[in-house]
Amino acid sequence: MGFARETQRITFSVLCKEDLDAIRWATLDILETTGFKINSEKCLKILEEAGCKVDYKSQIALIPSYIVEEALRKNQKNIRLCARNPKYDVNLDHRHVYITTDGNGTQTFDLKTGEKRASTKDDIVKSAIISDALDAVHIYWPMVSAQDYPGNIQHLHDLEASLTNTEKHITFETTMSPKEAKYQIEMAATVVGSEKELRRRPIISSLHCTSAPLQMDGRCMEAALEFAKAGIPTMFFGMPQLGATGPATLAGSIVVNNAEVLSCLAITQLECPGSPVIYGAGIAAFDMKAVKRAGGGPEHGLTSAAAGELARYYSMPSIVGGFVSTAKMPGAQASYEKFTSGFPPVFSGCDMIAGIGLLDDCTTLAFEEILIDAEIVKIIFRIAQGIEVDDDTLSIDVIRRVGPGGNFLAERHTLDYLRKEHFIPELTDRRSYEAWLKDGAKDIVKKAKERIKIILEKHQPEPLEKDAQREIQEIIARAKNDLPEH
Amino acid sequence: MKEEILNKLMNAVVSYDVDGAVKAAKESLEAGVDPVEAIEAGLAKGVKIVGDRFAAGEAFLTELAIAAEAMKQATAILEPAISKSSKVPKKALGKVIIGTVEGDIHDIGKSIVSTMLMVAGFEVIDLGVDVPVEKFVEKTKEIKPDIIGMSALMTTTMLKMADIIKALEREGLKNKVKVMVGGAPTSEKWAEEIGADGYAGDAMEAVELAKKLTATL
Numbered sequence: 209m210g211f212a213r214e215t216q217r218i219t220f221s222v223l224c225k226e227d228l229d230a231i232r233w234a235t236l237d238i239l240e241t242t243g244f245k246i247n248s249e250k251c252l253k254i255l256e257e258a259g260c261k262v263d264y265k266s267q268i269a270l271i272p273s274y275i276v277e278e279a280l281r282k283n284q285k286n287i288r289l290c291a292r293n294p295k296y297d298v299n300l301d302h303r304h305v306y307i308t309t310d311g312n313g314t315q316t317f318d319l320k321t322g323e324k325r326a327s328t329k330d331d332i333v334k335s336a337i338i339s340d341a342l343d344a345v346h347i348y349w350p351m352v353s354a355q356d357y358p359g360n361i362q363h364l365h366d367l368e369a370s371l372t373n374t375e376k377h378i379t380f381e382t383t384m385s386p387k388e389a390k391y392q393i394e395m396a397a398t399v400v401g402s403e404k405e406l407r408r409r410p411i412i413s414s415l416h417c418t419s420a421p422l423q424m425d426g427r428c429m430e431a432a433l434e435f436a437k438a439g440i441p442t443m444f445f446g447m448p449q450l451g452a453t454g455p456a457t458l459a460g461s462i463v464v465n466n467a468e469v470l471s472c473l474a475i476t477q478l479e480c481p482g483s484p485v486i487y488g489a490g491i492a493a494f495d496m497k498a499v500k501r502a503g504g505g506p507e508h509g510l511t512s513a514a515a516g517e518l519a520r521y522y523s524m525p526s527i528v529g530g531f532v533s534t535a536k537m538p539g540a541q542a543s544y545e546k547f548t549s550g551f552p553p554v555f556s557g558c559d560m561i562a563g564i565g566l567l568d569d570c571t572t573l574a575f576e577e578i579l580i581d582a583e584i585v586k587i588i589f590r591i592a593q594g595i596e597v598d599d600d601t602l603s604i605d606v607i608r609r610v611g612p613g614g615n616f617l618a619e620r621h622t623l624d625y626l627r628k629e630h631f632i633p634e635l636t637d638r639r640s641y642e643a644w645l646k647d648g649a650k651d652i653v654k655k656a657k658e659r660i661k662i663i664l665e666k667h668q669p670e671p672l673e674k675d676a677q678r679e680i681q682e683i684i685a686r687a688k689n690d691l692p693e694h
Numbered sequence: 695m696k697e698e699i700l701n702k703l704m705n706a707v708v709s710y711d712v713d714g715a716v717k718a719a720k721e722s723l724e725a726g727v728d729p730v731e732a733i734e735a736g737l738a739k740g741v742k743i744v745g746d747r748f749a750a751g752e753a754f755l756t757e758l759a760i761a762a763e764a765m766k767q768a769t770a771i772l773e774p775a776i777s778k779s780s781k782v783p784k785k786a787l788g789k790v791i792i793g794t795v796e797g798d799i800h801d802i803g804k805s806i807v808s809t810m811l812m813v814a815g816f817e818v819i820d821l822g823v824d825v826p827v828e829k830f831v832e833k834t835k836e837i838k839p840d841i842i843g844m845s846a847l848m849t850t851t852m853l854k855m856a857d858i859i860k861a862l863e864r865e866g867l868k869n870k871v872k873v874m875v876g877g878a879p880t881s882e883k884w885a886e887e888i889g890a891d892g893y894a895g896d897a898m899e900a901v902e903l904a905k906k907l908t909a910t911l
Contacts, residue, residue, distance in 0.1 A: 247799070247824070312849075314849055314878065314879040315881070325883075326881070326883065326884070353849045355849055359849075359850050359853045360850075362849065362850060363850075382848070382850075384797070384848075384850065419799050419800065419801075423799065425799050427797070449802065451756055452802050452806075453802050456756075494755075496754035496755040496756050496757075497751055497754060497755070498896070499755050499806060499896050499897045499898065500896060571878055571879075
């Protein structure tokens, strides 16, 4: 599962050792002298008790470097994101690159009407089934929210739809309270049998976004600690925007992101030593004319690649932004931006890249885009594999046999190496003009739509056991009365 | 002499020189230039030039932000002298209170809207982030704004916008003020659904909407 880096022959790196050392030093300097802000008395106390200087009025903690270094040492190194079906287990071993779907959008292009509307639970159902069927998707992140359900249990419905419709690992990014986290843990534990089994085989993980510059929402952090307590892997994901919420320089915003992630790592390791924590980054430029985030820009590709290298330097696995576009529809801009922000993190060997399928800077779900992006992923994997040069691939005997003016079509060697050496497309059209015209002159968006119809008709993820399904619904019913109205 | 100082003020803003603007403001006080004139014919003129360039797609937001900052810091120097001025400051286009709703600490979008509204000539009171429903209501009663702007970045926190509007209705304030919403999960449909007066997809649209709404008041 995933792209095996041992097959990668392209060498690519964004940062050298001196760069990494400098970023590390700058980050420790900032944490020690400027600090980190978190509106949670619980978390500030955790930091103060460990030796940080805390100002409860400004809610800022100055974090000395030894606390950060200790947290890095304590972090679990062999993190595995498990799946309902063990064949989809994800080993974050720095030797594989995994692709997730993107989340958390709020709008969907309706599959039937084409209308852009607020997202629903059914969108999660459909996108989970599609993701389950695609071998280029390794982890499912609920792509949108179930806005047709009450606010306080909306994300429990997201999880239910995900657990039911994919056998792959599920990661989500919406938990903002420890209470909500408890319910999500209970739901996942129901599927695997018990909370003990869930700790052994976590089929869910939880991503928490920090708030640049140098801040974290206290409720969000306390929710993360709830997951950490249960042995669920947590991910801390910063998103400074170059020139707006982070310095205009890529290196500067990488430092800001680094400070945020390491601060959350420190809090987690102080509270639950040995927790599995994953390093996250989604650093993009802030477009100063459109006055919006440039998710599909080259800067994002570069910073994601760099973040992966930085995480590896810290012996942490990474999840980085990639395959993002600010295009409003599937098409030319979406495709080149997905490629731009997708290939650098793949080449750098980031453990997870989040993610495919959304448009308009991670806000809008277009089902066709999931398939188009999956194709782009495979193309990039092929490029990363590079060119294998050995006795077999040099093919001297074959060349000799075929001789000048012959052809290689009927050679056994061709058949043997075809699938290994060539990218075999699913959507990309390479036929003659006439053949393409005769077939309806379809673009890849149309072809993707046809494919989706087939997937949704034919693909059936293994359903949950009836008891588990019932229990999950009971959990949600309980939560409805217990969780505060938004 | 006055012309020279007014030009200094304007040019400092147009060349993104915050320190220069502050220096020119001090000079203008010393030279006895009327502070209201210094602001309107010097600083504000400079901001308008940069604002027009930004609207034409020629200047970057960061240039506008620095120009606004230069004006803000220079105005702070001139402010104490305004009460002694014989001139009446030009009336603001409208009064706006703006904040990110409770449960949400996302700030940048709202702050950019604040800056651009100020540049456009509105008086803006920024309540900050994580603002409870009660505070929106309390400040509305206290400040009597023309417009309330609400920002949220999550599908769950945006639900608070509906609560704020309901609270305004309960207190009999809704018909005295215009409410506009913004933030990634919000939309035109959402604004309609909760009874807001408008939705803006970005900061430029927010300014246009604010102008439209105050024209109807």
